Every structure is written in structure tokens, then in C-alpha cells.
Amino acid sequence: xxxxxxxxxxxxxxVAAIASVSLLVGAGLASADEASAKTPSTSADxxxxxxxxxxxxxxxxxxxxxxxxxxxxxxEIRHALCDAGxxxxxxAPWQVQSGRxxxxxxxxxxxxxxxxxxxxxxxxxxxxxxGGPVFGVCLSETPCAADSASATPVDTVKFAxxxxxxxxxxxxxxxxxxxxxxxxxxxxxxxSDSGTVGAAMAALExxxxxxAFSTMFDSxxxxxxxxxxxxxxxxxxxxxxxxxxxxxxxxxxxxxVNYPDVTSGTPALPAVWTSVxxxxxxxxxxxxxxxxxxxxxLGACVDSHHCVEERDDxxxxxxxxxxxxSVTPLTWDRTYGYRIDGQRELAKVRTFVEQSAPxx
Numbered sequence: 001x002x003x004x005x006x007x008x009x010x011x012x013x014x015v016a017a018i019a020s021v022s023l024l025v026g027a028g029l030a031s032a033d034e035a036s037a038k039t040p041s042t043s044a045d046x047x048x049x050x051x052x053x054x055x056x057x058x059x060x061x062x063x064x065x066x067x068x069x070x071x072x073x074x075x076e077i078r079h080a081l082c083d084a085g086x087x088x089x090x091x092a093p094w095q096v097q098s099g100r101x102x103x104x105x106x107x108x109x110x111x112x113x114x115x116x117x118x119x120x121x122x123x124x125x126x127x128x129x130x131g132g133p134v135f136g137v138c139l140s141e142t143p144c145a146a147d148s149a150s151a152t153p154v155d156t157v158k159f160a161x162x163x164x165x166x167x168x169x170x171x172x173x174x175x176x177x178x179x180x181x182x183x184x185x186x187x188x189x190x191x192s193d194s195g196t197v198g199a200a201m202a203a204l205e206x207x208x209x210x211x212a213f214s215t216m217f218d219s220x221x222x223x224x225x226x227x228x229x230x231x232x233x234x235x236x237x238x239x240x241x242x243x244x245x246x247x248x249x250x251x252x253x254x255x256x257v258n259y260p261d262v263t264s265g266t267p268a269l270p271a272v273w274t275s276v277x278x279x280x281x282x283x284x285x286x287x288x289x290x291x292x293x294x295x296x297x298l299g300a301c302v303d304s305h306h307c308v309e310e311r312d313d314x315x316x317x318x319x320x321x322x323x324x325x326s327v328t329p330l331t332w333d334r335t336y337g338y339r340i341d342g343q344r345e346l347a348k349v350r351t352f353v354e355q356s357a358p359x360x
Contacts, residue, residue: 048240049085052130054160054174058100058153058195059183061092061136063118067222070096073181073231074134075121077213080232081178082125082132084240089130089169091160093195094138095150098183100195102202103152110137110151110159112168113144130169153179153199161206176239176248177203180213181231183223185258187214187315187326188277200254201332210254211239212330216261216319224263230360231259234268234325237358245356247349252342253329255349258315259360260323268360271325273353277314280306325360327353 055078063071074090081088094113112135116122125132137151137159138144151159157177165171182196191197196212203210215231218224235257242248256276260268283301286294301307309317315326329346340346 047085048081048236048243051086051243052171052175053081053086053088054157054165054177055081055088055090055179056092056153056156056160056177056199057180057182058093058097058199060094060096060150061090061134062095062115064115067220068225068228069183069217069223072118072223072225073183073213073215073228075118075124076225076228076232077178077181077235078132078134079121079124080236081239082128084236087128087130088125088132089160089165089171089174090132090134091156091164091168092134092136093150093153093156094136094144094148097150097152097195099193100152100154100198101193102154102198103195104154104158105139105152108139109141110155111140111142111144111148112136112164113138113148130171133168135168153195154202157199157202157206161203161208173206174208177208177210178213178235178239179203179210180215181228181235181259182212182214184217185214185281185316185319186212186256187258187281187319187328188309189280190282191256191276191315191328191330197256197330200256201330204251204254204332207251209249209251211235212254212256213259214257215259218261218263224261226263227259227261230262230268231257234259234358234360238271241356241358242349242352245348245352247345247352250342250345250349252340252345253331256315256326256328256330258319258326258328260319260325262360266323269322269324270359271327271353271357272318272322273313273350274315274318274326274328275311275313276328276330277309277316278311279309279314279316280304281316281320283307325357327357 138148179199186194200210200212285297
């Protein structure tokens with residue numbers, strides 16, 4: 001099956017800094033303006049057939065901004081997963097929730113809202129048993145409107161796994177939760193801030209396997225469709241490989257995957273096993289104003305000790321500095337020094353990443 005979708009303008013240079021793309025949503029950056037055919041990357045004997053996957057993110061499911069930062073990655077990963085035989089349901093925040101980490105709503109009313117899928121994506125999962133619905137979750141006493149407040153990424157996971165999926169598509173629970181594809185990298189200090197990672201950690205707390213996917217922006221801080229698509233295609237093959245190796249069902253740890261920019265002239269290089277970096281990429285600043293308030297600023301970390309990376313195997317170095325796909329194991333348990341079960345699985349997954357992960 002060949003699909004035609006718009007492609008974003010290729011960037012001329014690689015970006016070597018992290019910033020929160022969500023703060024730029026609505027800035028009117030360049031949108032997709034070319035068309036390219038997409039050929040499915042999976043084969044009949046290598047698939048995700050029969051797997052029930054919940055997809056969420058922290059960028060919403062609206063996908064109506066020209067810089068592709070508000071949920072287009074959901075539709076790219078949804079297409080690739082369904083194309084590989086999975087049954088996919090999207091339950092994501094109604095509005096962009098970047099930087100919300102593990103935040104959860106402790107009261108209020110949730111509604112499910114729907115939007116028309118972006119052009120070219122509407123029928124992607126039409127043949128799946130669930131029909132491939134896409135829901136946005138708002139936090140509102142009334143049905144979701146354009147300006148309704150949003151549920152957090154963790155809210156969507158808790159809601160979905162504690163009755164939401166049962167009520168909408170009849171699933172008791174998904175087999176796997178995929179969070180992303182995030183608009184911008186979640187490496188180093190951003191890992192703790194990330195709602196995309198937070199949703200994956202919430203999945204582990206529910207006893208469900210989880211993988212978070214993020215991709216790099218271009219020099220304009222937009223997300224080219226090529227980066228989402230490269231992430232989705234590679235990520236799907238990665239999940240297929242883990243499944244075939246019997247490594248997809250463990251819930252002791254999740255995986256945080258970051259895919260580099262492929263529009264700068266440098267191709268994505270093979271996956272590498274990494275640690276969460278110690279440095280700060282996206283630096284939060286607080287600028288005093290004349291009225292006594294403080295303006296929040298976010299930009300690349302420069303000329304500060306916060307910017308210095310101390311780990312040789314840091315995710316930020318691999319993904320941004322070397323244009324490699326970084327794969328980092330994460331656990332929801334914050335107890336320092338606590339014995340982690342599943343050391344054998346950890347070693348097996350690392351070996352798979354280093355020796356058997358698909359080529360980008």
C-alpha cells in the first residue's frame with residue numbers, strides 16, 4: 001500500500017540544543033509543502049499482528065499547527081503500527097501538555113473529544129478490530145471545545161487503563177503503551193520534565209509494557225514529517241524485533257527512544273544503549289519584569305556549568321552530538337539503590353539494541 005502525505009521542508013543544519021517546542025506552538029513556522037510516497041516497511045512474516053496498543057503523548061492529538069508540534073507524531077506512529085498489524089487506540093491530551101512530567105489531575109470532570117484526522121491519515125486503522133479511534137481528553141464540565149483545559153498525559157493513561165478503554169472499545173487493558181512521537185528530544189534534564197516519558201512511567205506503574213518515542217526538531221524548531229516518519233518506521237521495526245525476541249512484555253523497565261534529525265544532511269546512525277544525561281539542554285530562566293513578575297524563558301543551555309555533560313554514554317551526546325538513535329532504560333521506582341528485578345531482561349534488551357536493532 002502506498003500513501004501520499006505532505007513532507008516538511010528539510011532543514012539545512014543540525015540543531016545541537018534542546019528546547020521545548022511546545023512553547024513555539026502557534027508561532028507559524030514552516031509547514032509541510034511537498035508530497036512523497038510512503039512504502040510500508042514491514043513484511044507479512046514480521047509484524048505486530050494481534051497486539052493491542054494504546055498510544056498517547058504530551059503534544060495532544062489536534063495536529064493543526066503548521067510547525068507539526070501538536071500531535072502529528074501520534075498519527076505517524078499510529079499509521080506504522082496499524083500497518084504492521086497492531087490494533088491501535090489513541091487516547092491523548094486535548095491540549096499540548098509538554099513539560100507536565102508525572103502531573104495528575106486530582107479532581108474535575110473528563111470528557112472525550114474528537115477531531116478530524118489530518119489529511120491522509122483518517123483511514124489508517126480502519127480495518128483494525130477497534131477501528132482505530134483517536135480521542136482527546138479534556139478536563140471540563142462541558143464537552144471538549146477548542147479552548148477547553150486538558151487532561152495530563154498521566155491522566156490519559158490512568159483513565160484508559162481504569163475503565164476508559166473498556167467503555168470505548170471494550171478492551172480490559174492494552175498489551176503495550178506507546179507514548180509519542182514527541183515533538184522534540186526527551187534527553188538529559190528533559191527526561192524528568194517530559195509528559196511523554198511521564199505517560200510511559202504511568203504505564204509501568206499499571207503493569208503494562210511501555211516505550212516512549214521522541215524525535216528531533218529542525219533548525220526552525222518545527223518538526224519535519226520526515227523525522228516523525230523515520231521515527232515511526234524505525235520504532236515499529238524495533239518493537240517487532242523486541243516482540244520476536246520475547247522482550248516486549250517485561251514491565252520492570254520501560255524504554256525511552258530518541259530519534260535524530262534526518263533533514264540536515266546527516267542520516268540517522270544506528271541505535272546505541274545510553275544513560276540519561278546529567279546536563280541541561282533546555283534551560284529555564286526567569287526574567288524579572290518591572291511590575292515585579294517574572295517572565296519564564298526557555299532556550300538552549302550555553303555558558304553555564306549546567307550545560308556540561310559528565311557521562312560518556314549520555315543520551316544527549318548520542319542523539320544530538322552524534323546523530324544516533326538513543327535507547328535508554330527507565331524505571332518508575334525512584335528508590336535509590338533499590339535492587340531492580342529483571343537484570344537478565346535488562347542485559348538481553350541491551351544486547352538486542354547493540355547487536356540486533358534495525359538499521360535506520
